[in-house]
Amino acid sequence: MDSINTKAWYVAKKNVKEKLKNYGSMFWTIFFPIMMLIVYKLVFTDDGNNDGTELINGLTVFDLEFPGIVVYTIGISTLTSAVMFSVSKKNGTLERLDSMPVGRGNIFLGAVLSETIFMNLQLVLVFGFGYGILGAYFEPTMFFLGYIIAMIYGIGAIGLGLIIASFTNSPEAANGIGMMTHMILMFTSGSFFPFESPCVYFTPQFWVKQVYLQSTVLGHSFSDKLYSGSMIGYSSDPISITILGGIFIIIFFTMTFIFIGLMLFQKKTKL
Amino acid sequence: MNASIKEDVQKTYIDPDQSSNSKNSDEFIIEVQGLEKTFGGFKAVDGINLHIRKGELFSLLGPNGAGKSTTIKMLTTVLKPSNGNARINNYRLIKEKMKIKPLIGVCPQENVIFEALTAEDNVKFVAHMHGMDFDEINIRTKALLEKMNIAGRKKAAKSFSGGMKRRLNLVMSLIHYPQILFLDEPSAGLDPQGRRLVWDFINDLKKTGMTIILTTHDMIEADVLSDHIAIMDHGKIIAFGTSEELKNSSSNGNILEFSFFSNKELIQAQKKLKEIDNVTKITEIENNKLVLSFSGGIKTFKEEILNCVDSFKTLQFREDTLEDIFLKLTGRGLRD
Numbered sequence: 086m087d088s089i090n091t092k093a094w095y096v097a098k099k100n101v102k103e104k105l106k107n108y109g110s111m112f113w114t115i116f117f118p119i120m121m122l123i124v125y126k127l128v129f130t131d132d133g134n135n136d137g138t139e140l141i142n143g144l145t146v147f148d149l150e151f152p153g154i155v156v157y158t159i160g161i162s163t164l165t166s167a168v169m170f171s172v173s174k175k176n177g178t179l180e181r182l183d184s185m186p187v188g189r190g191n192i193f194l195g196a197v198l199s200e201t202i203f204m205n206l207q208l209v210l211v212f213g214f215g216y217g218i219l220g221a222y223f224e225p226t227m228f229f230l231g232y233i234i235a236m237i238y239g240i241g242a243i244g245l246g247l248i249i250a251s252f253t254n255s256p257e258a259a260n261g262i263g264m265m266t267h268m269i270l271m272f273t274s275g276s277f278f279p280f281e282s283p284c285v286y287f288t289p290q291f292w293v294k295q296v297y298l299q300s301t302v303l304g305h306s307f308s309d310k311l312y313s314g315s316m317i318g319y320s321s322d323p324i325s326i327t328i329l330g331g332i333f334i335i336i337f338f339t340m341t342f343i344f345i346g347l348m349l350f351q352k353k354t355k356l
Numbered sequence: 357m358n359a360s361i362k363e364d365v366q367k368t369y370i371d372p373d374q375s376s377n378s379k380n381s382d383e384f385i386i387e388v389q390g391l392e393k394t395f396g397g398f399k400a401v402d403g404i405n406l407h408i409r410k411g412e413l414f415s416l417l418g419p420n421g422a423g424k425s426t427t428i429k430m431l432t433t434v435l436k437p438s439n440g441n442a443r444i445n446n447y448r449l450i451k452e453k454m455k456i457k458p459l460i461g462v463c464p465q466e467n468v469i470f471e472a473l474t475a476e477d478n479v480k481f482v483a484h485m486h487g488m489d490f491d492e493i494n495i496r497t498k499a500l501l502e503k504m505n506i507a508g509r510k511k512a513a514k515s516f517s518g519g520m521k522r523r524l525n526l527v528m529s530l531i532h533y534p535q536i537l538f539l540d541e542p543s544a545g546l547d548p549q550g551r552r553l554v555w556d557f558i559n560d561l562k563k564t565g566m567t568i569i570l571t572t573h574d575m576i577e578a579d580v581l582s583d584h585i586a587i588m589d590h591g592k593i594i595a596f597g598t599s600e601e602l603k604n605s606s607s608n609g610n611i612l613e614f615s616f617f618s619n620k621e622l623i624q625a626q627k628k629l630k631e632i633d634n635v636t637k638i639t640e641i642e643n644n645k646l647v648l649s650f651s652g653g654i655k656t657f658k659e660e661i662l663n664c665v666d667s668f669k670t671l672q673f674r675e676d677t678l679e680d681i682f683l684k685l686t687g688r689g690l691r692d
Contacts, residue, residue, distance in 0.1 A: 095484040099470060099477070106472040106512060177468040181528075184432045185485040186457040355436075 092187050096195025100169065101202055110165050113264075114203060118158040118211050125150055126219045144222055144302070149315045151221040152297040153276040155231075156290050158207045159239040160271065162200050164263035166246030169196060171259035174250065174354055193347060197243055204239045208232065224304040231301030234335060238293040241339030242267075247346025251353040279316045289338035296331040307332075385410040385536060385567050386431065390440035393426050393591075400426040402591035403440060408584075413558070413568040415578040417678065418588035419686075424571035425465055427588070428538050431569070432462045445535065458486060461534030465541045465571075467521040471514035475506050475524050478513055479531050486532035493531075500527045503557065519550040526554065536567045543577060555581060575678040585678070589686045602681050611680055612648040612661065615670040619644055628664035635661075639683045644669075647683060 104110055129146035173179040182192055215221040223231070246263060253259040271277050274290035285291040298315055299305040307329040314321035326334070386408040393401040401423040408414045416424045429435035431442060433453045442449040444456045470478050476497055483493040501507035504523040506516070513524060526542060542558070543551040558581055562568060572578050578585050579599050587595040587602070595602055616622040622644050629635055629648060637649040648661075 092485060092487075095481060099473065099481050102477065103470060103472040176471075177464060177466055178470060180434055181462070181464060181468045182485070183434050184457065184460065184462040185482065186454060186487070187485045188454075 093191045093194035093198060096182075096187070096192055097198035097202065100196060100199030104165070104169075104199065104203060110168065114158075114161050114165060114207055115210060118154055118161075118207065119214050121157065122151075122154055122211065122214050122219060125154060147219070148222040148302060149298065149317075150278075151215050152231075152294045152302065153271075153278075153315070154215065155208070155211060155235055155297060156238070156274075156276045156294045157267075157271055158211050159204055159235050159293075160242045160267050160290060161207075162204060162239050162242040163245045163249070163267045164260065165203070166196065166200055166243040167249040167253070167259040167263035168246075168256050169200075170247055170250035170350060171253050171256045175255055179354060189351065197240060200243050201236070201239065204236065208235060223301050227301045227304060231297050234293060234297050234300075234332065237335055237339050238289060241289055241335070241342045244339065244342030244344070244346035247350045248342065251346070251349035275314050279314050279320070281314045281316075281320055285314070289335060289342075292331045292334045292338070296328055296335065300328055383409055385445050386442065386569070388431070388440070388442040391427065391430060391437050391442055392439035393423075393430060393435065394438040399591050401430065401437075404588075404591075404593050406586065406593070408567065408569065410567055411562075411565045412583040413562050413570060413581055415582040415585045416569070416571045416588055417573065417575070417578045417585050417682070418571075419573055422588040423591040424588055425540055426591075428462075428540050428569065428571055432460055432538050433457060434462075458532070459535045461529035461532065461537045463526050463529035463537070463539045463542055465544065467518075467525045469513050469521060469524055469528065472512050474511065475501055475509055475513055475516070475520075475527075478524060479527055482528045483531045488532055496531055500530060505553070519546050522546055522550070523554070526557070530561070534566070536569065537561065539568060539570045541572055542570065543572075543574065551577075575682075579678055587678075587682055587685060589682075594685050595681065599678065602678060610650055611674050611677075612650065613670075613672040613674070614646045614648065614665065614668045615672075616644040616646070616668050621667060622646055625665045625668070629661065632660055632664070637684060641683070647680065649680070649684070 104114075126147050129150060170179075173182075179192070183189075216223055245266065246259075249263050249266060250259050253262055270288050270290050273280070273284055274288035274294065275281070275285050276290045276294045292311075294315065295311050299309065299311060299317075303317070305328055308327055310323035311326050311328060311331050312321040313324055384407045386406065388404060388406040390403045390405065391401055392399065392403050404423075404427065416427060418424050426435065430437050431444065431449070433449065433456055436450065445459055447455045447459075449456065470481065473481070479497045479501065480493055483497065488496075498507060504527050506520050506523055506527070509516070509520075513521060516524065522542075522545060526539070529537060529539075539558070543554045546554060555577070558568060558570075562581075570578070570581065582599060584596070584598055585602060586593045614622075614625065616625065622640065626638055626640070626646060629638055629646075632650075634650045635648055639647045639649075641647055650661075
């Protein structure tokens with residue numbers, strides 16, 4: 086077990102070094118979320134003119150939409166992991182690793198570790214900017230829960246990246262399809278902009294944003310009902326699923342994506 | 357393949373099944389029996405048998421698409437055979453993969469390196485995958501990179517020249533002192549200096565007692581480096597032996613190689629040359645060249661041959677090379 090963890094750690098370390106030198110990936114993972122935060126702050130903040138931007142208990146649209154930026158930031162792992170696995174498939178490094186005394190389990194664990202390290206870095210930056218500099222509102226007691234939810238979702242996003250990498254033949258294709266998938270899911274889940282429709286329930290992003298919003302921003306408890314969108318008390322109504330139920334749905338999506346991703350990638354790359 | 361050539365192959369080919377019965381199996385570090393790999397309906401490797409001795413340099417020689425790389429991929433546990441089996445240092449290839457992997461080093465045909473990392477990071481990563489300790493990794497990485505003239509470079513490997521990437525590829529396969537080193541076209545794409553450096557390095561490795569399996573389509577490389585050579589074509593081993601044994605297997609030791617200005621001249625000459633009794637085989641190769649095998653001394657029918665050929669660019673007389681052996685066995689050149 087010790088050697089399994091050690092080798093996975095070295096795979097992760099190598100992946101992080103590679104990611105840090107990929108400036109395109111750095112833009113989408115680090116700078117784009119910060120840019121979005123600034124845009125959201127400028128567009129959705131209360132301008133003091135009492136024009137309806139102040140919605141619930143003094144919270145602005147920016148406060149309510151901040152979880153959407155967290156979902157975007159973490160979900161970008163779909164794109165970066167799809168590219169990472171696709172590169173290893175295309176340039177033969179996966180095959181080279183297969184000839185070494187390191188199992189696929191270690192390779193996947195190393196990939197998840199490296200993505201998790203990056204997700205943490207992203208969250209630190211987004212939380213620092215959002216909460217620290219731009220003053221987004223959050224309930225301090227529920228902050229840790231929000232962090233855990235984001236991480237669970239992030240692992241699912243890696244699974245989705247694996248699924249994409251299984252079907253794409255080049256890193257360029259993985260990049261394009263990964264970005265397209267992520268953005269479509271972001272918009273159809275109402276994570277970027279409030280979107281009220283039954284279709285949102287089929288996206289993991291909706292559950293992550295709603296659970297994160299209601300627990301971390303609004304301070305709701307596990308037994309409280311989830312709402313159909315982020316415009317709570319405005320256009321969103323309660324649904325029959327509680328916040329705890331929402332957490333289970335996020336876990337279900339994560340496990341499903343990881344399981345399908347691992348199965349497909351193994352099947353497609355096993356020579 | 358004509359009858360005399362078949363006979364020659366049989367003379368030089370050592371049946372692994374027979375040799376394993378007659379010799380101590382400890383002598384062999386790799387034993388392959390009926391190994392096959394099929395992709396769809398295409399048999400890339402067609403039931404090959406091999407026995408490779410500990411500490412020898414064994415070359416798989418053949419044209420592109422002969423099945424050399426597929427064979428190497430199977431022996432390095434990357435590719436699952438469709439049929440047959442092999443033992444590497446007495447471990448079963450299919451069932452004991454994880455015991456085989458620490459024993460082998462693989463230098464793939466393409467430069468498979470982590471482009472964003474430095475040479476040192478690339479080598480150290482492979483060393484960590486083999487569970488080497490820190491001090492050993494540092495000492496050996498430095499020594500190997502220095503030996504290959506790529507030490508001290510702090511830039512990412514993607515900025516390296518093709519030759520440097522090739523040498524880094526080789527160092528990555530050696531860092532953990534493998535018992536068996538698989539080199540898939542190790543000098544492909546190298547300039548003469550780089551090629552010489554790699555050959556010298558391979559010769560040094562051979563002296564350490566490492567078993568080296570080399571695939572190449574370079575005759576000279578196989579000739580200069582190998583203890584034993586297996587010639588592969590269409591997924592089968594068509595000849596086996598030492599370089600000398602393979603060359604001696606040809607009953608017609610004399611070769612004339614004509615180079616013509618045009619294909620028309622070549623065809624005319626070919627027609628006439630076929631009628632000479634002493635000429636045993638005529639093979640057309642690339643760039644309007646004809647390779648003529650003949651029995652007896654050249655003096656006896658020099659005039660007769662030259663009468664058949666109206667004009668030619670160059671004429672070369674030489675003894676059989678490995679390439680000639682290959683031509684005789686397959687009827688095509690190595691780079692076809």
